[in-house]
Amino acid sequence: MRILLVNPNVTEAVTEMMVAEARRAAGPDTEVLPATAPFGVPYIENRAEAALAAHAVLQVLAERAGEADAAVIAAFGDPGLLAARELLEIPVLGLAESAMLTAQMLGRRFSIVCLSSRLRTWYLETVALYGFEARLASVRGLDVPIPDIAAARDQFRARLIEECRRAVDEDDAEVVIMGGGPLAGLAREAAGDIPVPALDGVACAVRLAEMLHGLGARPPVRGSFARPRPKAAEGLAPALTRLIGGE
Amino acid sequence: MRILLVNPNVTEAVTEMMVAEARRAAGPDTEVLPATAPFGVPYIENRAEAALAAHAVLQVLAERAGEADAAVIAAFGDPGLLAARELLEIPVLGLAESAMLTAQMLGRRFSIVCLSSRLRTWYLETVALYGFEARLASVRGLDVPIPDIAAARDQFRARLIEECRRAVDEDDAEVVIMGGGPLAGLAREAAGDIPVPALDGVACAVRLAEMLHGLGARPPVRGSFARPRPKAAEGLAPALTRLIGGE
Amino acid sequence: MRILLVNPNVTEAVTEMMVAEARRAAGPDTEVLPATAPFGVPYIENRAEAALAAHAVLQVLAERAGEADAAVIAAFGDPGLLAARELLEIPVLGLAESAMLTAQMLGRRFSIVCLSSRLRTWYLETVALYGFEARLASVRGLDVPIPDIAAARDQFRARLIEECRRAVDEDDAEVVIMGGGPLAGLAREAAGDIPVPALDGVACAVRLAEMLHGLGARPPVRGSFARPRPKAAEGLAPALTRLIGGE
Amino acid sequence: MRILLVNPNVTEAVTEMMVAEARRAAGPDTEVLPATAPFGVPYIENRAEAALAAHAVLQVLAERAGEADAAVIAAFGDPGLLAARELLEIPVLGLAESAMLTAQMLGRRFSIVCLSSRLRTWYLETVALYGFEARLASVRGLDVPIPDIAAARDQFRARLIEECRRAVDEDDAEVVIMGGGPLAGLAREAAGDIPVPALDGVACAVRLAEMLHGLGARPPVRGSFARPRPKAAEGLAPALTRLIGGE
Amino acid sequence: MRILLVNPNVTEAVTEMMVAEARRAAGPDTEVLPATAPFGVPYIENRAEAALAAHAVLQVLAERAGEADAAVIAAFGDPGLLAARELLEIPVLGLAESAMLTAQMLGRRFSIVCLSSRLRTWYLETVALYGFEARLASVRGLDVPIPDIAAARDQFRARLIEECRRAVDEDDAEVVIMGGGPLAGLAREAAGDIPVPALDGVACAVRLAEMLHGLGARPPVRGSFARPRPKAAEGLAPALTRLIGGE
């Protein structure tokens, strides 16, 4: 199968990191197609940047979903995820939702560890949107300058692992989720240093995309994820106008 | 004071309806400045259309908030509201939040009546985002074709009022909210036909904007509504790039 | 318009403090009428004192609501607020509800800072009654003797501001509410020392009273805030007997 | 032991009905002392009447609790219950809380059946105050005129039992609670007509009073139910002034 | 009346401790019949051990409930409680549920203090099953080796009392529950050292069993606690096979 991995940010180096991890996690018959947001910011930290990213994600999906059997929105707060499910008939996954669903099978409560404390609010609202508040132990963010987002994973590795350990010791976390596409791979590399399962959103999303594809559930013709009635959009990219127009 | 009323949809006739109601509701010293989304759909019914509208709203606010003392995002699900509050230092209000806050003072539970049953899910998620689930009696949407969104209020008036009455009789609603910018004015006109208070999002938002402006609370320098650290955005409208860039 | 400000406690000096702040907050066309509870305690700290105050508030409102266009119950836990809304057809506001509704527009979570740790439980139950638990960051009360309640605001100013700062730093509060009528004016005076918006219940209630009055929603004839059926009460003040009797 | 049963309403005939049922439910060594509110309404249906009753209850308890080992506040919404627990060191029980606690041991969800649909809101807020919302199946109230509250139980017996049956059939209730002091005895008499356990608040409260008395838990010296610091009250009945004054 | 006290663990010395406390708590006309699980572990600390204990409890009840008027499942997490209520027509009580229901009448929030930190999760899930999450202040477990479970109460007495005090000071507990059958009696003995009511599950359950027996509610013939339809079980103890078979 083919999975379209969409980076909602404009940083291609992060797309590459995530695609590399996606390919490691994927089964032998899975092909991963990379895509990067055509507009937006280098990395998302707040609701405003996430709102812009949602548009970029929808545009990329309108342009390229036809090439794939499933799509992954590869930023931890899943900008545009529910919106994309309304418009597309292939499975669409997000890093945050995928990691939290996986966490449910591995422990009673999970913590999210991330690079920036500003991410915390967006992540909390994402957790609430999916209904996982009762299972959230904590969101722990570093409070550091991030001059180069693609290098941050390696630059702050020790502090991130330390926060994971504190989530277990102080917050009662039974699973730790690495929150953020730019942390792709860290959960796998640091597993030996963390006393509970550590999850990578990219790996979880890719495997769940395979799982859903294999399950072959048919798209709904009723409910809020059925295709909306067509509308005449204005001022959008042509592929998105066509998609909203019902083509 | 000056209030910028931003229609997140591209239909100027609806902007005019809302501005008219805003001016009726406003105090004598308030000026209402109209703005219409530069891209998007004629009216929003689902998460996908709301996601695109959020970008349009942020762009309009970046371009024009400097003219105003407060802004109102004038579609019922408040696309981009929390995002806008991060970027701007003037009060930003939304029709849905404003109506729900007002309802809290007037009754135990409220119902939302709207034109399209498809709106229901987006409205439910908006109610949940603001934490008002326990006070929601119901969302009641018509299931009708909407050839002309600016004419729908008058075309479906009788049915909308009938749904308001059923919300009181069957769902135990103590307040009824007209859900949707294109219904602007209906709550006022139909008040005599509904046995509980009926609220118009535009009127509530304009009056709360005046209230907040008068209160003069200073913008936060901490927390998730403090201005984010500046970033170099790509591919956005110039005013939005400047705003995100911290200018 | 005329706003009747009812102090549910018997301390006239606190009534004066609150009326002064109410007049500062009110618009130019608003007149504030003071009233003080005819029986009860010098200041409320617990459920028992609040229960007695609710009766006193209803009695004052029965006697004097006819003079006003709206009423404010001016103790932070809003004794008798929902009861008063059943009996009266003018808008009735409370300091706690008004401040929390305002906080919703200014930040994700709020803390309440108050003079006495014993107030905490009553405030927590008030927050729960209004459905704002998910938005409450903390209630922080001093643990000090209060020989003169009207002087406490100035006497403990530094410690109260310190608790506000700790609410932001330690509890993740994005708005701080000064909890208690005897703190009237402190939020305004201390705004420069607190890194997030600080709210005064009196100011919020007065401005929301103006907002509701301007909105002109008609009183319900259905639901739990419609006037109850008349009853023959015994042993109450004459005005209250008449009000319950349906006059 | 001696149990003081306080009717929060002024109708002595209802006091007598409740005392009769209390004596039937009590153990052989329990004496039931009757008391009736000195002011208020014939029966409570709403928040306003409940607020006045709370004061009356506190006054009766201040005057007479010294005669008893435990007290029962004998109206279904328990006016003044938490307030009374702050002021007194003997166990204080309420009909609603007692019935709901008992229901928890007998079924998954309970319904409350009562005489007046207006009671519904007060009961819902009582259920919420105690945290039993998730266990509430429904509140079902008749919508009838009540010319004589002491005769209503027998007058509307058939309709009340019919509502109990509908609560089981339509609302999935596994326990039915007769909501209202004036229904005292009906649960016992109608048990054979209802396919799930039917509970009487008076009987539950009396038996729980015996249970708590036997348990002999010592009163708290910390927390919100410890005696408050003494205050100088004004305008209250002498016994209440003494109680609040710490005597 | 006769109460069958079933120890879900295989340690007879703990059965004896609990029976001794049960007899102290019981009224003069109550007889306590001891029973000990025929298979399982010395004491339960986790979900796996609780699952095995549930079967053992059901087997003992099938064999011996006919001798009694009520039964108490005497381990704090109440293994098999809801299951037993489906199969039996006498009241069945559990230590955890009984203590939490009693706590509701004595304070706003309770803490559970127990011997092992591993018990915490099972207790949290029990609290959630009964719907008491909002009233739980904390679960505090020691982290000690337990060579002799019947001696642990006396061995760790000082540390357990210290945790009770910290629950009051740090967690805002207004009631403290001794969590665990092997702590039977400690709440009574240590009451003078704890500033809020301290509860013993065994004493609460015995007194509530008396209360329910006296109330005489009839068993349901509808709902999830009505007797299930008979089934042909395989491989179970004969008495359990007969019970499930509808005999």
Next chain:
Amino acid sequence: MRILLVNPNVTEAVTEMMVAEARRAAGPDTEVLPATAPFGVPYIENRAEAALAAHAVLQVLAERAGEADAAVIAAFGDPGLLAARELLEIPVLGLAESAMLTAQMLGRRFSIVCLSSRLRTWYLETVALYGFEARLASVRGLDVPIPDIAAARDQFRARLIEECRRAVDEDDAEVVIMGGGPLAGLAREAAGDIPVPALDGVACAVRLAEMLHGLGARPPVRGSFARPRPKAAEGLAPALTRLIGGE
């Protein structure tokens, strides 16, 4: 990989149905090993039968988990699931949890359709245990005699599909879950008759088992799913005694 599919009931014909569906759903490299409970009932409908099944499941897993890379507990309410995760280091899945996690990716709310209305309560408590209450639209059970559980799927096919349709039309379900191992395969066969995705617990669990196995998360050494400290069990099957003994 090898997946051990454990039927918690004693009906081998149902084991065969489930294994057949498991093999259809599994990837080409997955082997499915069947196992049937050595004691219990023909099919589970209530908490009591589920409690006995949990013991049977743990015993089978103790005996046979060594043969497999993952295990599936193949009854819809997942008897013993959390208990098994404490004792085993391979992934353990349940039909109910797996279907609900999958539903989360496919729709906003799900309904469960099952053979017996008595199953409803057990399923509701399972949904609550996993924290999915807010996403549950309804549980719909037939109310029919079930003489032959292995034939029930085909016998009641039309009525089950009708309930699925009503869940969509009346309960707003966006996903339908076939609740019950004996319904294995029905979701796949009936997909064309249901306007939203229909899920089979067996297929979801098998695919999630593959997903988790591929992810390779390491078992926790901390938290409630880490292996418990060893204990000397009595009266259990030898393999279970060894497992609890830490071997």
